[in-house]
Amino acid sequence: MKFAYRFSNLLGTVYRCGNLNFTCDGNSVISPVGNRVTVFDLKNNKSSTLPLATRYNIKCVGLSPDGRLAIIVDEGGDALLLSLVCRSVLHHFHFKGAVHSVSFSPDGRKFVVTKGNLAQMYHAPGRKREFNAFVLDKTYFGPYDETTCIDWTDDSRCFAVGSRDMSTWVFGAERWDNLIYYALGGHKDAIVACFFEASSLDLYTLSQDGALCVWQCDTLPEDLRLKAPTGWKADLLQREEGEGEEEEEEERETTVRGKATPAAEEQQGKVKYSRLAKYFFNKEGDFNNLTAAAYHKKVHLLVTGFASGIFHLHELPEFNLIHSLSISDQRVASVAINSSGDWIAFGCSGLGQLLVWEWQSESYVLKQQGHFNSMVSLAYSPDGQYIVTGGDDGKVKVWNTLSGFCFVTFTEHSSGVTGVAFTTTGYVIVTSSMDGTVRAFDLHRYRNFRTFTSPRPTQFSCVAVDSSGEIVSAGAQDSFEVFIWSMQTGRLLDVLSGHEGPISGLCFNPMKSVLASASWDRTVRLWDMADSWRTTETLALTSDALAVTFRPDGAELAVATLNSQITFWDPENAVQTGSIEGRHDLKTGRKELDKITAKHSAKGKAFTTLCYSADGQSILAGGMSKFVCIYHVREQILRKKFEISCNLSLDAMEEFLNRRKMTEFGNLALIDQDAAEEGGVAIPLPGVKKGDMSSRHFKPEIRVTSLRFSPTGRCWAATTTEGLLIYSLDAQMLFDPFELDTSVTPARIRAALRQRDFTRAILLAFRLNERKLLQETLEAVPWDEIEVISSSLPDLYVEKVLEFLASSFEVSRHLEFYLIWTQKLLMVHGQKLKSRVGTLLPAVQFLQKSIQRHLDDVSKLCDWNRYNLQYALAVSKQRGLKRPSEPPGSEEEADASEDDDDSLHLLGGGPGHVDGPLA
Known part of the structure; x- marks a missing residue:
């Protein structure tokens, strides 16, 4: 089996922090998720995470006007120049300080970053390769506190910068004679956003206390005059003037034009601003901080988001309220409007929520949210098309692996979900929870149709379903028992006692009626379902068991223990066949408050989740570390190690202690700098209405909670602190010949x-x-020769042809041609393939997944066409039954035509309205 797995996608996390951006066509949203960037394609209903990662969480993203380049800046000031066309990093740069915002000029020639109390303008990188892509042009000083926002004029002549010192500064991008800088006041709180009006220098400024100031400028953008050069530049011009008489006359004319006469200065003068109006959003007097804003210059639409989760839509400059709605009770962290002004994107960092709202029809285009707390468990559907995840927030989410969207969320559990499992049919999900229930969910009707409980309240730590889907088992954390239920009746069949510690893992043998249960009492017990759940064997371990899993053929059992070992057992003879020492492969990082080094802290770490590969030759292991290891079972060696994250914003990532954070009073990490703030918004003490003043801010620790290989063997998934990571085989970039020689x-x-x-x-x-x-x-x-060619293929190549057919189904339009190939191969070589069922199972499941997806799509299209034809026939019959004496254009005919129009209007949504990215 090949192990050229690469990062493919990130699910379960749709927004963390930073600013949202729409692409130029307005059909996609670019959302920062931790230290990665995800692009949500709203037209094609797909999400894809770019194959790059920054060292810290992303703070801001700047998109070029043509949509080809993007500048991504993290919290540490490191910047990446990214090509959105080829999805690769072009250049690395460090701004030597925290950057709050970045914005390209409308002409794409320059960009401005706000850093500290100043703004820096850089020459935008071109399309040609350069040694240094970021060249500093000018540095603008003026604000006394941190700068917060940027906005450019349409002609790229000027830009405005807002600051926390309650002032807004207008700077010239060139050396203008009548505008060097201009400071605007009038606010009593920090500036959140500032926007220029279209083709004008008129300005809108918004502050955190919910105030909007409208500023009018007495100068048009085209009236800005370039400043005449002085010093060595003027001397250089004078030398050039002496070269020829004609050039000298022209230069004199230009110099006379450049040097404004006193009379002209009095007429034109400097640029001046005057405040036309001041509006307030909090008219009721409620304290509600404004946290984000966006303005569309063509539609004159202003969107503002607040700390209470409310957002307003206003029409400027009259300040007419269009909508006022509430998303949630969490602060709106970012707002963006697409190029047409129809869709508005909202990001809530507290809930990890991303919404795209169409304000004219008042409907959601996209509504996605990850798990509020960390993910704990996952499971693949038998065809590999869906992934179900359970989290500490008590939610169960089902994700489509092709689109990357969550399409259903179950919220019946009242406490954290500890285990999830699919039945063999793929349409039933079984989950266990700390609330004392095990629930079964139906993916046909999206409902909870079974709830399994114990005679006395207990907390379930794991769940397993047998291969027939009729038996459900769950392990208890407090009573040390294993409970067995019937899926059909929901009755409790048996309670298995014998363990002397909490149950940590359950797994059914895929081929036999045997259940394996692992416990903290240093044993793994095998229970025989056919023999009244009698204990057949008890496997003694050297340490507490943390995870247990069977090989896909059921002939081997793997157990992860607390001493960082993975032991392999023969379940038939209860004999240990091998062991892997994984202590040095974990290589855990050092926490900020650890007193011991990372090398010594690794002694207490272990693998907490195991999963066999689809062919059973390798095993995937992960735990309290940023590494996932793949071991060869027979050779007991490490095949490959994956680093799932390089995000230093998470804890337990550093290998060595940072001495700069050590002071004479202790570690700086002990000081909670944001204790008086909630999400960056200060909470007033007198009459406080929201926020927990005793809450502490902490860095989440990197860990892998669950691992699963896809049944197709093409990818594997891991639930981590950052979300649901998917690694897949990138076949396009991989050259993997087979028995190659010079004649091929x-x-x-x-x-x-x-x-x-x-x-x-x-x-x-x-x-x-x-x-x-x-x-x-x-x-x-030729299609009529496929059967003859299939029969002449050697058995060794049949598996490779099936794998290629399965991957071709996902991209090709020749469905019937490839279906004929598949049918003839299976009919001709079916009997021979039965002997190699173990090795061929991943390829067949991959093939089944691809065919099933096309079946679903084509069946929806056929049903839609059938309903339309039935409707057309019904309308034609209704019109054919009309009285022949009735004159055309009568009142009844008019009523019938109106009814037809209404029916067509109701049906006109198409199947796309049913299958949207809503969850």
Whole structure:
């Protein structure tokens, strides 16, 4: 099995912090999720996370006007220049300080960053390769406190910067004679946002206390005059003037124009601003901080978000209220409007929520939210199309692996979910929780149809379902018992006693009626379902058992223990067949408050989750570390180690202690700097209405809570502190030949095709293993000769052809052609493939997943067409039954036509309105 797994996608986290951006076409939202960036395609209903990661959480994202480049800045001041076309990093840069915001000029030539109490303007990187992509042009001083926001004029001549010192500064991007800088006051709190009016220098400023000031400028943008050069630049110009008489006359004219006469200065003068109006959002007197704002200059639409979760839509400059709605009780951290002004994106960092709202129809385009607390467990559906996750917040979410969206959330549990499992049909989810219930959910009707309970209240720590889907078992954390229920009746069948510690893991044998239970009492017990749940074997361990799992063929059992070991057992003979020492492979990081080094703290860490690969030859292990390890079971060696995160904003990431944080009074991490603030918004002490003054801010610790291989073997998923990470095989970038020699070349393959020697061409193509060449070779075979070619293929190549067909179903439009290939291969080689069921199972499941997805899509389309045809027939029959004596254009006919129009209007949504990215 190949292990060229690469990071593919991040699910379960849709927004953390930072600013949201719409792409130029307005169809996608760019959202920062921790130290990564996710692009949500709202038209095609897909989400994809870019294959890059910063060292800290992302603070701000700046998008170029053409949508090709993006500048991503993290909390430490490190910046990445990103190409959104090829999804790769072009340049690294460090701003030497925390950056609050970054904004490109509308012409794309420059960009401004706000850092500390100053603003810096850089030349924007071009499309050609440069040694240093970021070249500093000017540094602007003026504000006395931190700068917060930036906005440019439409012609890129000026920009405005807001500050925490309650002032807004207007700077010229060039050396203007009548505008060097201009400071605006009038506010009593920090500036949150400032916006220029379209094709004007008129300005709107918004402060945190909910005040809006409208400023009018007496100068048009085209009236700004360039300042005449002085010093060595003027001397250089004078030297150039002496070169020729004609050039001298022209230079004199330009100099006369550049040097404004006193009379002209009196007429034009300097740029001046005057305040036209001042409006307040909090008219009722409630203390509600304004936290985010966005303005669309063409539509004159102002969107403001507040700390209470309320957002307002106003029309400027009249300040007419259009909408006032509430998202949640958490603060709105970021607001963005797309280019057409139809969709508004809201980000709530407290809930990890991302909303896209269409304000004209008052409907959601996107409504996604991850788990409020950390994810604990996950499970793949049998076809690998869905992933179910359970979290400490008591929610159970189901994610589509193709689109990356959550399409259903179950909230019946009242406490943290500890385990999730799919039945073999793939339409039932079984979950266990600390609230003392085990629930079964139906994915057809999206409801909780079974609730399993124990005779006395207990907390369930794990759950397992047998291969038939009829038996449900759950382990108790406080009573040390294993409970068995019937899925059909919901009755409690048996209570298995014998363990002397909390149950940490359960797993059914996929091939036999045997249940394995792991416990903290240093034993793993095997229970025989056919023999009245009698204990057949008790496997003695050297330490507490933390996880247990069977190999896909049921012939081997793996157990993770507290002493960082993975032991392998033969369940038939109760004999240990091997062990892996994983203490040094965990390589845990050092916490900020640890008194001991990372090397010594690793002695107390262990693997907490295990999973066999689809072919059973390797095992995946993870725990309280940022590493996930893949071991070869037979050789007992480490095959590959994946670093799931490099985010230093999480705890337990550093290997060495940072001496700069040590003072004579102790570690700086002990000082809670944001104790008087909630999400960056200060809470007033007198008459406080919201916020817990005793709450502490802490850094979450990096850990892996659950691991699962996809049944197809193409990818694996891990629930971590950062979310649900998916790693998959990137076949496009991988050159993996098979039995390659010098005779295998693309020229010989095409020569065999021209000679119509299709079998030889296919064998050579699979030995070279180039995807485009494989597609060309298979599609060159006539459909009526597929059966003959299939029968002539050796058994060794049948599995490779099936894998290629499965991957082709996801991208190709030749459905019938590839279905014929699949049918003929399985019909001809079906009997021979039964002997290699273990190795072929991942390929067959991958094939089933691809065909099932097309079945769902085509069946929806067929149903939709069938309903439309039935409706058209009903309308035609209704019109055919009209009285022939009735004149055309009568009142009844008009009523019928109105009814038809109404029906068409109700049906006109199409299937896309049913399957949206709503959860």
